[in-house]
Amino acid sequence: MTPPPGATTPAPVPTGGPGRVRRQLERLPAVLRHGPAFWRRSLQVRVVLSTLVLSALVVGVVGWFLIQQTRDGLLEHRVEAVVQEAEAETESARAALASTSGLDMDESGQQEALVQPIQARGATRGFAVVLSPPIDEGARLADGGAKFTEGLDLSSVPESLEARFDSVSPTAWTYTDIRTTRPIAGLPEGPGIVVGSQVRLPADDNTYTLYYLYPLAEQQETLALVSRAMLIAGVPLLVLVALLTWLVTRQVVTPIRMARRVAERLAAGHLQERLRVRGEDDLARLAMSFNQMASNLQKQIRQLEELSRLQRRFVSDVSHELRTPITTVRMASDVIHDARPFLDPVTGRAAELLQKELDRFETLLADLLEISRFDAGAAVLEAEDVDLVDVARRVVDMTSVLAEQRGTRVVLHEPGTRCVAEADVRRVERIVRNLVTNAIDHAESHDVEIYLGTDLQSSAIAVRDHGVGLEPGESAMVFNRFWRADPARARTSGGTGLGLSISLEDTHLHGGWLQAWGHPGQGAQFRLTLPRHLGVQLRHSPLPLVPTDARESA
Structure with missing residues (x-):
């Protein structure tokens, strides 16, 4: 049927596009696809x-x-x-x-x-x-x-x-x-x-x-x-x-x-x-060498597992055994510390040092006990809905004195919305506190910044410092137990060297990510990403690992 005079014929609607190409590819045999x-x-x-x-x-x-x-x-x-x-x-x-x-x-x-x-x-x-x-x-x-x-x-x-x-x-x-x-x-x-x-x-x-x-x-x-x-x-x-x-x-x-x-x-x-060995050709000799290598690896792995088991048991036993004597020493130290007004200045100063080192020793002992619980698989979560913004505020208040002593500030950049995750509030607060104190310890009088972000699948918190930074390859080593970037550097925050290791274990317990970025002279950034709901596998983080200012300078 022809259109009337003056009528315009509509343009044909394109039927191609990615969808059509995809359907045509799906029709191809599996071998071709x-x-x-x-x-x-x-x-x-x-x-x-x-x-x-x-x-x-x-x-x-x-x-x-x-x-x-x-x-x-x-x-x-x-x-x-x-x-x-x-x-x-x-x-x-x-x-x-x-x-x-x-x-x-x-x-x-x-x-x-x-x-x-x-x-x-x-x-x-x-x-x-x-x-x-x-x-x-x-x-x-x-x-x-x-x-x-x-x-x-x-x-x-x-x-x-x-x-x-x-x-x-x-x-x-x-x-x-x-x-x-x-x-x-x-x-x-x-x-x-x-x-x-x-x-x-x-x-x-x-x-x-x-x-x-x-x-x-x-x-x-x-x-x-x-x-x-x-x-x-x-x-x-x-x-x-x-x-x-x-x-x-x-x-x-x-x-x-x-x-x-x-x-x-x-x-x-x-x-x-093990591989099945047949014949005496090159492949058979390769299989024999492979089996011998596997046997040696199995023997060494078992030795390392046994050594690790003995080490964990030793740490656990020593930590538990030290609880009783340290309690007795603590009681005696409290008595001496309370009697400082009646002691001469030298003895009073010694009582203060004894009290300070006992505090550090108890912290180390608590960290060792926590590590032993992780190694034994006895750590459990008491999960509830946690707002990371509230956690960050409490950590800023707790570390304000330490930041003032180091001549730095902890700046919290609030996102203007709640960053909720199903987590153990005690463990999350410990992770954030370890990250902030570590940043203060390496800030070199520069500001420590805290960023928060959230999306439908996850919530994240990033702690950024502008201090010495990390050398290439050290971003994966910072979570090792007792590892220090500079052994000659003093720990002014009184850390035990286990804080980041415990933080990583706490993060894994939640099914989250704890990652580090650093560059010499540009500082470092640690990012904690937690799923909104336990058991959900993370695929991305709402916050970038590499800071924006570092990308711009690069």
Whole structure:
């Protein structure tokens, strides 16, 4: 139905787009969709395909070379034969002309007497003949006056060969494309060879050129037969090469795949897994070496596990055993500390130092006990909805005295909204307190900044200082137990060296992230990310790990 006059035809709505492309890709076979993955992950596929491509290339090059050699040989043999035959025909024509030179015969009669025997022989031998006009007159075959085999198209004689015989010239030949105006028995259309040779007629004493046209149909069929034979032989050969390559690579790849599976099970903790040894070849010796390595690793891992177990038990036992004497010493220290007004200045100062070191010792003992609970898997969570903004405010209040002593400030950047996470408030507060005191200890009189952020899946808090920073590789080591970036640096905050390790364990207990960034001279930033709900796996953090000012300076 045509639209009325003046109406506009709406533009077609595009039906393409990413969705359509994705649907079309889904319709493809699994092998095509996952082809790149197979190529990357399968050594056997890469070897088989590479061998197949290289074999196809070699077979193609060798086949092309053989076909060219066969073609050149066939053509060379054919050219030699037709040139000899043409020269023989020309000699016969010259002899016939010499025998008729005394007869009373005009120019036309001699031309007929010259051409007709050759045409008769050509009809039986499969070639055509053309007699040109006299070359002294400068006429071309296309101008008329030539005598030739009936049905032959004179354009079959190339003009370049005609120009060759504009003057007296020896026998010459060239390739041509034989064309006919009607079918000629024994002379098919197609590629051919044309040979030119000259004779002189006694009647007018002019020179004429005889052109003999020979088809190459037999050679063309022979070449096609050879090409088909090579193609028919080449395809099964490539299939056989691919099959042999697959079988050979399978013998090599199968033990490698078994070794990979065993290595994966060893990495998963199944230390008793071993490779099956068959034969005495290189792969068998590799399997024996692999098994020996696995046995040595298993032995060393068990020794380390036993040593770690004894170490944890020692720390736990010593920590518990020290509780009783430290309580007694604490009671005595409190008595002496309370009696300072009645003591001389030196003894009073000693009582203060004793009280301070006892506080530090009790903190270390509490941290050791906490670490031993983590090692024993006895730590539990008392989870509830916690607002990280409230936690940050309390930590800022608790560390204000320490910050003032260090000549720095703790600046809290509140997000203006609640940052809620399901967590143990005591443990989260301990994590934030450890991060802030650590930042104060390394701030070098610069401000310590606290940032908070939240989204639908997680809440985060970041503590940023502008102090000495961290060297490359130290961001992963700061959470090791008793690790210190600079052993010569004094701990002014009275830390035990276990704060960040305990913070990391507390974070893992919540299923969260505790990460560190640092750069020499640009300070450091620690980021705590907690899931909004326990058991939810984290995928991202609402706060960047690298500070914005550090990215801008970089």
